[in-house]
Amino acid sequence: MSYNEHMKETISHYPLARNEVTALLKENGITPTRQRLEIAQYLFQKQQHLSAERILESVNALGHHVSRATVYNTMGLFTSKGLVREVLIDRERVFYDSNCQPHHHIYNLDTGELNDVEGSSDINVINISGLPEGCRIVDTEVVIKVSQK
Amino acid sequence: MSYNEHMKETISHYPLARNEVTALLKENGITPTRQRLEIAQYLFQKQQHLSAERILESVNALGHHVSRATVYNTMGLFTSKGLVREVLIDRERVFYDSNCQPHHHIYNLDTGELNDVEGSSDINVINISGLPEGCRIVDTEVVIKVSQK
DNA sequence: TTGGGTGCAAACTATTTGCATTCGA
DNA sequence: TCGAATGCAAATAGTTTGCACCCAA
Secondary structure (H helix, E strand, O other): OOHHHHHHHOOOOOOOOHHHHHHHHHHOOOOOOHHHHHHHHHHOOOOOEEEHHHHHHHHHHOOOOOOHHHHHHHHHHHHHOOOOEEEOOOOOOOEEEOOOOOOOEEEEOOOOOEEEOOOOOEEEEEOOOOOOOOOEEEEEEEEEEEEOO | OOHHHHHHHOOOOOOOOHHHHHHHHHHOOOOOOHHHHHHHHHHOOOOOEEEHHHHHHHHHHOOOOOOHHHHHHHHHHHHHOOOOEEEOOOOOOOEEEOOOOOOOEEEEOOOOOEEEOOOOOEEEEEOOOOOOOOOEEEEEEEEEEEEOO
16 A cells, blocks of 8 residues: 555544554564554654654653653564564664665754665675675665765 | 784783783773773783673783773773774673674574674675665674574 | 863653553443 | 563773873874
8 A cells, every 4th residue: 555545534633543553563473562563653653764762752742652662662663573673773772664665864964864766876885705604794884974064 | 914923022811912912002092001901911812702701800810800880981982993893692791892893693593693794605785785875884794693493 | 371172971852651540442 | 361561770891081191202
């Protein structure tokens, strides 16, 4: 179902209806609890990069209640199930990327903003030497750090 | 002066003699104190990836004394002067890369080892779309995560 | 001499953990 | 019902900070 189709089918302020998020979690073998649904609904409303603390604040600001430990548990679970991707850029906090498609990042050192590299860019990571025996590439992370200074 | 030339000129167990390290720091506008010299001498003996704690332990194990705060101060200073490069891979600690030449990394998820991609590999990061106005690329970090699992 | 550098311990902060309570199926 | 999930607070660990003392120039 496309994004536009979602929008036609829901009267929620979220692009994803609750029952759709429920299905998403079930498909991935995750028991859909109230807290996980609230986190997922906030997370997947659009493609974004969020810290655990930010998720905690935002979900709770919407009038629901989720504890800090549950946010960490849930994000760890979502990561292990491949629903989100951890991006380690900032020394002090992990960012969770709600876009799991292979893509790379531009990190603005001045503002701390994390954005995606647009699709038309050319980034090639091929023919790597030095891989340990029997290892396969699990993930490739490309972060381009930019600044005005 | 090449690495081999260094080796001929010193009887130290380090590839870099103390006076050479002193010169390196001065060239970079860093006051060469005893602690900074000890850290630098350990750091630049070879190309390696070290955590702050590891540097602290190793330098002190050699019989010298450097405090934890000084290690952090010094590594922050070396980073800002471009003598080392921070690599953020591990959620719990920063790695300092004693090799500042442009190069990329292979991170072994199973062992936690961080190694360099060999020079013959093809990694191209060019023609990036989506750079903010007036920004220049300060650094490009490519980390290839591998695992046997 | 003197301003930058250092050491120490306490403070800070993101994340994890232990355990009693609650909830989904 | 019952194991899994949650909440809370305390614990953990890397890093930073405040401040008195010291040393390179």
